[in-house]
Amino acid sequence: xxxxxxxxxxxxxxxxxxxxxxxxxxxxxxxxxxxPEAVVQAYGFVPALFFQDPLGQGYRLFTSMFLHGxxxxxxxxxxxxxxxxxxxxxxxxxxxxxxxxxxxxxxxxLAQGLFTPASTVPMIGASGAVSAVLGAYYVLFxxxxxxxxxxxxxxxxxxxxAGVYLGYWAFLQLLQxxxxxxxxxxxxxxxGFLFGVWAxxxxxxxxxxx
Numbered sequence: 001x002x003x004x005x006x007x008x009x010x011x012x013x014x015x016x017x018x019x020x021x022x023x024x025x026x027x028x029x030x031x032x033x034x035x036p037e038a039v040v041q042a043y044g045f046v047p048a049l050f051f052q053d054p055l056g057q058g059y060r061l062f063t064s065m066f067l068h069g070x071x072x073x074x075x076x077x078x079x080x081x082x083x084x085x086x087x088x089x090x091x092x093x094x095x096x097x098x099x100x101x102x103x104x105x106x107x108x109x110l111a112q113g114l115f116t117p118a119s120t121v122p123m124i125g126a127s128g129a130v131s132a133v134l135g136a137y138y139v140l141f142x143x144x145x146x147x148x149x150x151x152x153x154x155x156x157x158x159x160x161x162a163g164v165y166l167g168y169w170a171f172l173q174l175l176q177x178x179x180x181x182x183x184x185x186x187x188x189x190x191x192g193f194l195f196g197v198w199a200x201x202x203x204x205x206x207x208x209x210x
Contacts (some may be wrong), residue, residue: 001148001149001150001158001160001165001168002148002149002151003079003080003083003084003146003147003148003165004083004147004148004149004157004209005083005146005147006083006084006087006144006145006146006147007145007146007147007159008087008143008144008145008161008162009016010086010087010089010091010143010204011090012090014085014086014089014090015089015094016085016089016094016097016098016101017081017082017085017086017097020098020101020126021078021081021082023066024066024068024074024077024126025074025078026077027066027067027068028067028068028074028087030065031038031048031068036069038062039054039067040067040069040101040122040124041122041198042114043059043060043063043064043067044058044060044064044067044122044123044124045060045061045064045109045112045113045122045123045124046060046119046120046121046122046123047112047113047116047117047118047119047123048079048117048118048119048120049120050113051113051117052171054154057179061105061106061109061110062102062105062106064109064122064123064124064125065102065105065109065124065125065126065128065129066125067123067124067125068124068125068184069124073125074126077125077126077127077130078124078126080130080133080134081126081130081133082135082165083146084130084133084137085133086132087137087140087141087144088100088136088137088140088204090202091204091205092136092200092203092204092205093205096203098203099200099203100132100136100196100199100200100203101129101133102129103132103195103199104128104129104131104132104135104191104192104195104196104199105126105129105131106127106193107128107132108127108128108129108131108132108188108189108190108191108192108195109123109128109188110162110191111118111128111188111191111192111194112128112185112187113193114179114187115187116187123185123188124184127185127188127189127192128185128188128189128191128192129192130192130200131173131188131189131190131191131192131193132192132193132195132196133196133198134166134170134192134193134196135166135168135170135192135193135194135195135196135197135198135200135206136168136170136191136196136197136199136200136201136203137196137200138162138163138166138196138197138200139196139197139200140200140201140204142161142162142163143161143162143163144161144162145159145160145161145162146159146160146161146162146165146166148160148165149157159172166172170190170193173189173190173193174186174190177189179192196209
């Protein structure tokens with residue numbers, strides 16, 4: 001199931017979401033220009049290096065969340081951020097949302113690192129930070145509706161409550177992490193999501209009644 005859009009109109013423009021999409025796009029273009037392999041080795045998050053030298057390698061916690069492994073990788077991450085991020089930014093405010101996004105990416109990387117502390121494979125992508133946004137959306141807007149496309153023989157368009165859709169998404173991350181499926185940082189996804197569930201309500205502003 002791939003989300004197309006949500007039926008949850010934000011009251012204010014999502015300037016930070018738009019800025020993050022632009023920042024990720026620019027970083028991806030620089031990555032292609034400078035050579036993806038060299039950039040990933042220099043700025044991707046490597047658990048083994050981080051736990052050997054947390055202070056010296058700490059910058060990778062932030063740089064890694066702006067790197068991506070290909071067009072589909074960045075497009076899928078930015079699409080999820082675009083669909084779900086505007087409402088979360090609306091509830092938190094611009095400054096809080098930016099802080100939340102960055103901390104969510106850090107929490108996600110650390111979660112993956114705790115499960116694979118000896119790994120020397122660089123981890124990259126905004127997935128962990130975006131997963132934190134999904135976690136916040138899950139608790140702040142569980143009754144909002146998400147329109148998704150399901151691909152069988154032909155595409156089906158289905159509407160789900162956000163609580164059901166995102167709960168199912170989180171369950172898949174847990175299942176695939178327990179199965180140990182390679183190639184994706186499943187524990188980063190789940191760690192970011194749980195961070196969002198915890199931090200989202202704490203950073204969200206209460207609605208004012210007019």
